Amino acid sequence: MHLADVPDPVAGPGEVLVRARATAVNRADTLQRRGFYPPPPGVSEIIGMEVAGEVVGVGEGVEGWSAGDRVMALLAGGGYAELVAVPAGQLIRVPPGMSWTDAAAIPEVFLTAHDNLFTRGRLAAGETVLIHGGGGGVGTAAIQLAHRAGARVLVTAGSAEKLERCRELGADAGINHREEDFVVRVRELSGGQGADVILDVMGASYLTRNLDALAVEGRLVIIGLQGGTISDIDLNAMMRRRLSLISTTLRGRPLEQKAEIVRRFAADALPGFADGSLRTVVDRVLPLAEAPAAHRAMEAGENVGKLVLAVD
Numbered sequence: 001m002h003l004a005d006v007p008d009p010v011a012g013p014g015e016v017l018v019r020a021r022a023t024a025v026n027r028a029d030t031l032q033r034r035g036f037y038p039p040p041p042g043v044s045e046i047i048g049m050e051v052a053g054e055v056v057g058v059g060e061g062v063e064g065w066s067a068g069d070r071v072m073a074l075l076a077g078g079g080y081a082e083l084v085a086v087p088a089g090q091l092i093r094v095p096p097g098m099s100w101t102d103a104a105a106i107p108e109v110f111l112t113a114h115d116n117l118f119t120r121g122r123l124a125a126g127e128t129v130l131i132h133g134g135g136g137g138v139g140t141a142a143i144q145l146a147h148r149a150g151a152r153v154l155v156t157a158g159s160a161e162k163l164e165r166c167r168e169l170g171a172d173a174g175i176n177h178r179e180e181d182f183v184v185r186v187r188e189l190s191g192g193q194g195a196d197v198i199l200d201v202m203g204a205s206y207l208t209r210n211l212d213a214l215a216v217e218g219r220l221v222i223i224g225l226q227g228g229t230i231s232d233i234d235l236n237a238m239m240r241r242r243l244s245l246i247s248t249t250l251r252g253r254p255l256e257q258k259a260e261i262v263r264r265f266a267a268d269a270l271p272g273f274a275d276g277s278l279r280t281v282v283d284r285v286l287p288l289a290e291a292p293a294a295h296r297a298m299e300a301g302e303n304v305g306k307l308v309l310a311v312d
């Protein structure tokens with residue numbers, strides 16, 4: 001991974017050109033760097049799935065955005081750059097007073113958490129949710145969104161320090177996945193019922209245990225495969241307890257679906273950054289040229305929340 005001069009992107013029909021001030025690191029970036037997660041067809045080969053900056057150009061057919069607007073955006077790629085062309089439906093207005101580095105910490109993890117907890121997982125007030133990897137970028141966003149929506153929030157993390165940070169963000173109870181059996185602990189913490197929703201970032205290695213930890217009618221939402229892709233399932237156990245298995249990626253979704261995810265988030269959650277019920281969790285800010293160090297920090301599991309890259 002290195003910096004290089006490349007031709008400037010242009011805003012095509014329906015797109016907006018953004019002068020980047022900050023971007024941020026996601027697990028998928030580290031996979032793409034290693035050749036495992038190529039961008040969808042037609043998308044920039046440059047790594048980077050989110051950006052915050054100013055609108056400097058507007059393509060044909062775009063309404064509601066103009067030069068100088070402060071925006072943050074979800075991207076399918078191209079974020080580690082000075083200029084980025086963004087489909088207009090993926091732009092979010094930066095709340096007044098928010099810094100570029102805070103804004104860049106929002107799109108990918110908050111949109112992922114919001115869509116998967118509420119739209120796909122149908123998490124409701126009063127229900128219990130288990131969030132795996134509570135200290136990560138997605139995890140820290142998911143804890144706050146679920147807590148704010150009135151759910152009871154259980155998390156897993158790999159250290160006492162990370163669990164403490166999760167509690168500060170609104171988690172009701174934490175489970176150290178290196179020391180405790182999360183299935184046993186979830187049952188204990190939910191009066192024997194299990195979790196109504198599990199937001200999972202492990203995949204195969206947790207599949208059987210996740211199904212065991214669900215309540216009747218529970219929904220397992222798989223968004224990460226850090227524990228592998230292939231596993232057997234006891235379908236009989238799923239049927240008897242009426243469990244649902246849901247999985248998705250954000251990056252490959254059609255533009256209209258992404259625009260709908262952005263609309264729902266902006267209407268429901270964006271005001272939370274102004275009223276104090278939501279906050280960005282920035283582990284550290286590094287210059288864009290130090291993206292390799294930021295990737296190493298994420299791969300070593302050092303971060304709580306987001307690793308942000310400042311663009312000069």
Ligand SMILES: NC(=O)c1ccc[n+]([C@@H]2O[C@H](COP(=O)([O-])OP(=O)(O)OC[C@H]3O[C@@H](n4cnc5c(N)ncnc54)[C@H](OP(=O)(O)O)[C@@H]3O)[C@@H](O)[C@H]2O)c1
Nearest residue numbers: 027112133135136137138157158201223224248249250301
């Ligand atoms: N499907 C989608 O649309 C989508 C979108 C965004 C992200 N994702 C996925 O979501 C996951 C999180 O992404 P991120 O950017 O938030 O990365 P991140 O900040 O690196 O978070 C990953 C977390 O996984 C946790 N983890 C590792 N092993 C674990 C285990 N055995 N049990 C429980 N947790 C464990 C780590 O926590 P500890 O160090 O505490 O163990 C770490 O906090 C990644 O797998 C990513 O690919 C999916």
